[in-house]
Amino acid sequence: MPMKKLLEGKYRDAPCQRCGAPRREINPAYLRAIRQVAGKSLRAIGRELKRSAPYLSDIERGHRRCPLYILDMYEKMRMET
Numbered sequence: 001m002p003m004k005k006l007l008e009g010k011y012r013d014a015p016c017q018r019c020g021a022p023r024r025e026i027n028p029a030y031l032r033a034i035r036q037v038a039g040k041s042l043r044a045i046g047r048e049l050k051r052s053a054p055y056l057s058d059i060e061r062g063h064r065r066c067p068l069y070i071l072d073m074y075e076k077m078r079m080e081t
Contacts, residue, residue, distance in 0.1 A: 009027050009029070009030055010026065010027060010030050011024045011025065011026060011027055012024070012025060012026075012027040025065070025066075026065075026066045026071060028059065028060050028061055028062040028066075031059065031060050031066065031071075031074050032060045034074045034075075034077055034078045034081075035060070035074065035077065037078075037081050038077040038078070038080065038081050040077065041053075042056045042057055042060075045073065045077075048073065049069070049070060049073055051070075056070070
């Protein structure tokens with residue numbers, strides 16, 4: 001998928017894990033695209049946020065929910081590029 005298309009898809013629809021109701025969540029591919037365009041590694045971002053690279057990788061792969069402070073960091077990276 002083209003990078004521009006990924007950067008436009010900030011949210012994705014997903015069912016709630018508890019009740020199955022539709023909900024909107026951050027698209028993990030969007031986060032990874034921002035990081036790649038900024039030219040930063042997971043380790044570099046991890047150092048800035050005091051979080052491990054595997055933790056951030058789990059967020060970018062959709063295995064964990066993205067906390068707001070991490071989303072803010074990625075949004076700042078997007079504004080800088």
